[in-house]
Amino acid sequence: MLTLFKYNWQVxxxxxxxxxxxxxxxxxxxxxxxxxxxxxxxxxxxDAEGSWIGALAGKPDPKPNFEDYMNVDKLRNxxxxxxxxxxxxxxxxxxxLEDKTxxxxxxxxxxxxxxxxxxxxxxxxxHHVGQLSVxxxxxxxxxxxxxxxxxxx
Amino acid sequence: MLTLFKYNWQVxxxxxxxxxxxxxxxxxxxxxxxxxxxxxxxxxxxDAEGSWIGALAGKPDPKPNFEDYMNVDKLRNxxxxxxxxxxxxxxxxxxxLEDKTxxxxxxxxxxxxxxxxxxxxxxxxxHHVGQLSVxxxxxxxxxxxxxxxxxxx
Numbered sequence: 522m523l524t525l526f527k528y529n530w531q532v533x534x535x536x537x538x539x540x541x542x543x544x545x546x547x548x549x550x551x552x553x554x555x556x557x558x559x560x561x562x563x564x565x566x567x568d569a570e571g572s573w574i575g576a577l578a579g580k581p582d583p584k585p586n587f588e589d590y591m592n593v594d595k596l597r598n599x600x601x602x603x604x605x606x607x608x609x610x611x612x613x614x615x616x617x618l619e620d621k622t623x624x625x626x627x628x629x630x631x632x633x634x635x636x637x638x639x640x641x642x643x644x645x646x647x648h649h650v651g652q653l654s655v656x657x658x659x660x661x662x663x664x665x666x667x668x669x670x671x672x673x674x
Numbered sequence: 675m676l677t678l679f680k681y682n683w684q685v686x687x688x689x690x691x692x693x694x695x696x697x698x699x700x701x702x703x704x705x706x707x708x709x710x711x712x713x714x715x716x717x718x719x720x721d722a723e724g725s726w727i728g729a730l731a732g733k734p735d736p737k738p739n740f741e742d743y744m745n746v747d748k749l750r751n752x753x754x755x756x757x758x759x760x761x762x763x764x765x766x767x768x769x770x771l772e773d774k775t776x777x778x779x780x781x782x783x784x785x786x787x788x789x790x791x792x793x794x795x796x797x798x799x800x801h802h803v804g805q806l807s808v809x810x811x812x813x814x815x816x817x818x819x820x821x822x823x824x825x826x827x
Binding site: 524528633636643648654656657659670 | 801810
């Protein structure tokens with residue numbers, strides 16, 4: 522389970538680096554699809570992972586506000602802080618957790634297994650990063666590689 | 675391992691259904707990012723899974739040509755045929771396969787583990803589907819849901 526999270530973390534850090542070549546107004550420009558802007562989409566994947574995996578790990582929902590993280594360095598720091606919070610839990614993932622169930626405030630009335638939540642969070646980020654890749658090409662820039670092979674994960 | 679493939683197969687079938695509402699010329703129109711068009715991107719994920727997972731399962735590379743599958747029904751049939759070929763192998767995936775290694779014609783000189791190849795193929799499709807979602811919004815259409823939760827996988 523951890524490998525795909527490590528993939529997302531490595532790719533996400535490369536997107537933060539990628540942002541360094543892009544004017545701020547392009548990072549927050551409203552675009553078609555996704556959560557609306559490059560920076561907001563990056564914030565959204567950080568926020569979603571922190572909420573969902575934090576919930577599995579028994580932590581309160583951190584609920585950060587985008588307005589407080591409209592800055593690449595601040596957002597990268599938030600991303601690393603959230604990762605440090607959830608990594609020990611994911612590193613000790615066992616098959617015994619797969620069918621354990623959880624309910625969360627933001628999906629009232631639903632019951633999910635830990636296995637489906639973990640995979641949901643993995644797929645959620647990869648999907649949004651695919652959107653970033655289109656916006657990168659629209660800016661005339663090479664997107665971060667989505668390849669998982671060759672990353673020594 | 676199988677769950678994320680089942681997710682991709684379900685989402686992919688929903689994208690084939692989604693194509694039914696879109697004029698053919700929009701499906702093959704060259705777009706920014708991805709493999710260049712909606713239909714070619716769908717062909718590409720089918721082709722990549724057939725090649726990579728087929729290789730892990732010890733099958734020859736099928737090497738289909740896009741020109742022969744520029745039709746949603748034909749491509750859906752190819753997708754189902756390839757899935758039927760690789761599903762038994764994935765259904766019997768065990769941790770013993772994780773570190774087994776393979777080399778493939780299309781990445782000469784590289785050696786990959788089965789574990790990284792399987793996850794590469796999973797991430798590859800989810801990433802490209804994220805691109806489809808942007809193009810769908812550009813067409814004014816609701817994209818297929820990328821949610822993994824709630825699919826009973």
